[in-house]
Amino acid sequence: MQCEDLSGALAATAGGDGTLTRAERRHVERCLRCQAEVVQYRKLLRTLRTLRTDVLEPAPGLLADILATIEQAGERQAVRSVLSGRRIAYLGGLAAATAAGAAGALVYATRTRRARLAG
Amino acid sequence: MTALVAAAKDGDRAAFDELVRSTYVETYTLAHRLTGDEEDARDVVQEAYLRAYRGLDRFRGDAQFSTWLYRITANCAATHLGRRSRHRHDELDESTGGADQHPDHDPELRADADDLRGRLRAALDALPPKLRAVVVLRDVYDLPHETIAAELGISESAAKVRLHRARNKLRDQLFPRREGESRAV
Numbered sequence: 001m002q003c004e005d006l007s008g009a010l011a012a013t014a015g016g017d018g019t020l021t022r023a024e025r026r027h028v029e030r031c032l033r034c035q036a037e038v039v040q041y042r043k044l045l046r047t048l049r050t051l052r053t054d055v056l057e058p059a060p061g062l063l064a065d066i067l068a069t070i071e072q073a074g075e076r077q078a079v080r081s082v083l084s085g086r087r088i089a090y091l092g093g094l095a096a097a098t099a100a101g102a103a104g105a106l107v108y109a110t111r112t113r114r115a116r117l118a119g
Numbered sequence: 120m121t122a123l124v125a126a127a128k129d130g131d132r133a134a135f136d137e138l139v140r141s142t143y144v145e146t147y148t149l150a151h152r153l154t155g156d157e158e159d160a161r162d163v164v165q166e167a168y169l170r171a172y173r174g175l176d177r178f179r180g181d182a183q184f185s186t187w188l189y190r191i192t193a194n195c196a197a198t199h200l201g202r203r204s205r206h207r208h209d210e211l212d213e214s215t216g217g218a219d220q221h222p223d224h225d226p227e228l229r230a231d232a233d234d235l236r237g238r239l240r241a242a243l244d245a246l247p248p249k250l251r252a253v254v255v256l257r258d259v260y261d262l263p264h265e266t267i268a269a270e271l272g273i274s275e276s277a278a279k280v281r282l283h284r285a286r287n288k289l290r291d292q293l294f295p296r297r298e299g300e301s302r303a304v
Contacts, residue, residue: 017279041286062161066165
């Protein structure tokens with residue numbers, strides 16, 4: 001087994017994403033180079049994790065820009081919902097008018113038919 | 120935070136603004152780490168909050184709000200970098216390093232933990248964006264492979280390969296080998 005073949009497995013093991021096979025473990029136990037590599041990976045991953053609490057301060061104005069973007073989006077959403085509300089009301093009115101027209105035509109047709117039968 | 124999220128979901132704009140105020144520095148930090156550029160980070164953060172605002176109904180609350188926001192930010196950064204790569208392809212070429220391959224050989228400085236962090240930041244900035252995104256999301260923000268793959272639009276195995284390459288490059292930069300030693304990448 002070559003040290004180069006183990007590189008990926010060593011990194012994964014150090015990161016808790018994998019485990020070594022028995023043969024790989026045996027190799028690492030006897031290989032100083034691989035042991036040093038594990039130590040380096042652990043140090044690297046430990047330092048990477050510390051960056052989580054290491055915040056970068058944004059330039060002034062970012063918060064205001066974000067809030068303004070949200071504000072605009074909120075206004076657009078409100079306008080859209082008003083428009084869609086009006087559209088629903090318009091369609092509802094149109095449907096009601098159509099139904100009333102149809103009912104009126106039916107009544108008229110029925111009366112005309114009755115008058116014709118009576119006459 | 121939970122109460123703010125609940126209020127924001129009910130349409131309380133002030134609650135959403137408060138969520139922005141309490142999270143934007145962290146979100147900006149992540150965006151900056153993913154893009155490696157201040158202007159790009161600002162664009163990504165604004166887009167991320169806009170998407171969060173529009174998609175708040177879809178936040179089920181089974182993860183932390185900050186984790187949900189990280190996912191959105193990662194997705195926005197990937198989209199942003201993808202768009203940028205179509206204009207400036209050379210910047211995203213994975214073979215381009217940009218920074219010094221061996222930034223520091225001074226043994227005194229190497230012993231210092233703060234210095235290690237400084238060199239790590241520089242090494243991260245020097246990574247190609249595609250590799251940097253995966254290692255930042257996995258090793259700094261602890262997102263699972265599955266989530267990273269989903270947000271970056273790549274397969275889980277591709278995410279793992281990129282992670283391996285990124286870790287190798289970082290290790291090579293932080294712990295340069297002495298002459299005569301070989302290292303597989």
